[in-house]
Structures are given as structure tokens and as C-alpha cells.
Amino acid sequence: MTIPFTKAHGALNDFILTWSDEVPADLPLRAAAIAICDRNAGVGADGWILVERSLPAIRLINSDGSDAEISGNGTRCAAALLVEAGIASEDVVIHTGAGEKHLRLIHRDGHRYQFEMDMGLPEVREETTLAGYPAVVMWVGNPQCALVCEEIPENWVDLGRQLESDPRWPNRSNISFVRAIDRNTVQARFYERGAGWTKSSGTGSTGAAFAAMHKGLVEPPLTVLTEAGPLELRQDGTLFLTGPVEVISRGDFFFSGH
Secondary structure (H helix, E strand, O other), X not given: OEEEEEEEEEXXXXXXXXXXXXXXXXXXXXXXXXXXXXXXOOOOOOEEEEEEOOOOEEEEEEOOOOEEOOOHHHHHXXXXXXXXXXXXXXXXXXXXXXXXXXXXXXXXXXXXXXXXXXXXXXXXXXXXXEOOEEEEEEEOOOEEEEEEOOOOOOOHHHHHHHHHOOOOOOOOOEEEEEXXXXXXXXXXXXXXXXXXXXXXXXXXXXXXXXXXXXXXXXXXXXXXXXXXXXXXXXXXXXXEEEEXXXXXXEEEEEXXXX
């Protein structure tokens, strides 16, 4: 089976995007997502996004074949696809598994974009201690748990892997580690449910920054320093995240079913 695709990344968090009406009707989606996202035998990505033109709407399938409600970086990638297709312009509305999301195109230079996205306001579900660190458990359109640290631990990837599947989260959770650098800057690292270590995360950045805000360590506007560079967060009732997108390739993936 042939799967047409566009590949884009939002701050090095990369996604394969396919128009939903171009997906073969009998395609096993979970198996196809695992195959197309494979970094050796596939195109390689953190997730596969099916984009419906009419609403528009998106469905995100992680690289392990599991469904995710939303990705902030991935939704910006979908917005770029819609702009390039002429379906959207400066203001983009996308229906996601976490509800309707509004984005604003700030800048475009060819296939490179900057979007600001209304991330909503995280809902704190629990404050606890995990792995010896204060932790804030939140809903940011998807499950997030941010560990607030004085220094990011050297073994944060291993801790993230362990905590992602903690029994307290039957459907797993995204894990972030955050430290306050000054009143308007945080450093964050991300272990994402269904994708593992990623160099940045839109919802993760929002949750990590909000956890530091909730603890009284910082205040908006905030710069979130990720491994892929800075993302900017401001508050105007809800939280608005600004970050880059680059559309990098288009082609066909030949799915063999194995």
C-alpha cells in the first residue's frame, strides 16, 4: 500500500502528516504508524498525524501505535500543512482529540513558520513527590506530570521511562523535568508517552512551565529552554505558546504490512 506523506518538525519534534482522504481504506493504522515512524526502516518520526481537510481536524498516532489526544508541536505542523494547501491563512482552527485549538501565524519564510497556539489553562490534578522530586500532575489536553528540580537529574531519561508507565496512570503519562533559571526562564526536558525522549514538546513545555508557575518559582511571560531551543509562553487568561515549524519533505511510503 502507498501512503503519501509530508514531513515536518516543530522544534525538532518531528511528525509525518497524511491527508485522511489519501489513506487506503483497509490500512491497519496502528501497524502503519509504527512502520512509517520507524527511524531505520520507515520515514522516521515521533508520530503520524492524519489530517482531515473539511473541518479541519487531526488524529495523532504515536510512534508506538498508540493514540494521543494532542501534541502542541504536532498541531503547529498540521497548521503549516493547512496553510501550504491554501485551506487556512493567518488564523487556523483545528479540531483535535483535546478539543478545538486556535493558532495564529506570526511569520512565514518559505517552508518555515512561527505559530502562536492557545494551549488553554492546565488543570492541576494532584501534587505529590515522585523519585524524590516535587511533582505536579496536570491535564494539558493530555496527561502531564512535571517534576520540579533544582537541577535536571543526569538520569532523567531513565526516570521518565519508569514514571511514564507508573501504575497510577493506567493510560500512561507524559513526563517532564523542569527547573527555574530566573523569574522568566525555565529549562525543561521531556519523556513523552508513546514516543519516548523528545527534544521538545509543546504540551510538555506548557505543563512544565505551569508547574513552575504553580510552585511560585516563575511568572509569565516565560522562555522555555528545550534541547531544540527556546519556546515562548505568555498568559492572557489562558496560556499561549509560540514556536517554530519547518516543512522538510514530501513523498510516498510503501507499507508492506510487515
